[in-house]
Structure formats: structure tokens, C-alpha cells
Amino acid sequence: WSVKSLKIQASCSPFFLLLSQVKKKMLGHRQLHRQSSKDKISAALRKVWERRMISVRSKQMILRIWSDSIAEAAKEGDHGQDKLDWDSYDKIQSEMMSVFLWNKEKERVTKKLKRVVTKIVAKKLQAAEKIELLTKRTKKAKPEKLVLQKSDAQPRRVLASTRPKLKERLTKYSRLTEMVGDII
Numbered sequence: 001w002s003v004k005s006l007k008i009q010a011s012c013s014p015f016f017l018l019l020s021q022v023k024k025k026m027l028g029h030r031q032l033h034r035q036s037s038k039d040k041i042s043a044a045l046r047k048v049w050e051r052r053m054i055s056v057r058s059k060q061m062i063l064r065i066w067s068d069s070i071a072e073a074a075k076e077g078d079h080g081q082d083k084l085d086w087d088s089y090d091k092i093q094s095e096m097m098s099v100f101l102w103n104k105e106k107e108r109v110t111k112k113l114k115r116v117v118t119k120i121v122a123k124k125l126q127a128a129e130k131i132e133l134l135t136k137r138t139k140k141a142k143p144e145k146l147v148l149q150k151s152d153a154q155p156r157r158v159l160a161s162t163r164p165k166l167k168e169r170l171t172k173y174s175r176l177t178e179m180v181g182d183i184i
Contacts, residue, residue, distance in 0.1 A: 134172070 076083060085091075 075085070
């Protein structure tokens with residue numbers, strides 16, 4: 001074979017393969033491989049695929065080792081940093097959330113306590129004002145009255161209380177104790 005004929009054949013072969021007559025001739029005269037050549041081809045293909053599988057496995061192993069080393073370095077941290085676990089982010093986030101909720105609850109309770117304390121102080125002030133008012137009224141009343149025992153007797157001073165009667169005093173006392181009890 002000459003170089004010129006090989007060039008012509010290489011350039012024309014795709015063209016001739018497209019022709020239907022050439023296709024029919026090619027299909028009719030197939031030559032089957034012998035068993036020995038089949039074995040050689042399969043062995044060569046097996047070697048090629050084994051090499052590919054080895055390279056893929058080695059790439060995966062290198063990638064896994066690399067990612068593990070990066071993960072370990074991230075876990076260890078730099079100098080002066082805390083060592084973290086894989087769920088450290090979740091732990092820190094849940095801890096921060098619980099602290100936030102606890103602070104909100106504490107704030108709500110303190111506001112409620114302040115309101116209750118102001119109500120109690122207001123009631124105590126009202127009760128103290130009422131008691132003070134009652135004591136002023138009793139002090140203003142005269143403890144003695146001029147009482148005539150007999151119409152013909154000489155007038156003399158006798159201690160007569162202007163304080164209310166026992167029943168009235170007890171009802172006032174019970175009302176005051178109820179008010180103080182409500183406050184406390």
C-alpha cells in the first residue's frame with residue numbers, strides 16, 4: 001500500500017460507508033473473531049476497567065481523607081478557640097434560645113410583680129389613710145360630756161364616752177381587718 005492510496009482510502013471510506021450498496025456488501029461479509037482474539041480483547045478491556053476503577057477508588061479515598069482532615073481541623077479549632085463537636089452548633093443554638101426564652105419569661109414575671117406590688121402599696125396607703133382619718137375623728141370628739149344625773153342635782157362632769165357603741169366598733173374593726181387582709 002502506498003501513502004497516496006491510504007490517504008484516498010481514509011478520505012473516501014466515510015463517504016463509501018454511507019452508500020447503501022457498500023453497506024449491504026459489508027453486512028453480508030462479516031468475519032467473526034476467533035476465540036483467542038475474543039479472549040485477548042476481553043482481557044485488555046478488563047485491565048482498562050480495573051485501572052479506571054482503581055483510579056476512581058483512589059480519588060474517592062483521597063477526597064475522603066482530605067475532607068476528614070479538614071473536618072478534624074475545623075473541630076479542633078485554632079489556638080484559643082473551643083473544641084467543637086458535630087452537634088455543637090445545634091447545642092449552642094438551643095442553649096441561646098432557652099436563655100432568650102428564660103429572659104423573656106423573667107421580664108414578663110417582673111412586670112407582673114411590679115404591677116401587683118404597686119396595687120398592694122396603693123391599697124395599703126388607702127387603708128392607712130382611712131385608719132388615720134378614723135383616729136382623727138375620734139380624737140376630735142370630746143371624751144367628756146356634761147351630764148345631769150338628776151334634775152335637781154348640781155351639774156358635774158362625768159366621763160361619758162362619745163365613742164360608738166360596742167357593736168358599731170366591732171363592725172368597723174372587722175371591715176378594717178378585711179381590707180388589710182385583702183392588701184396582704
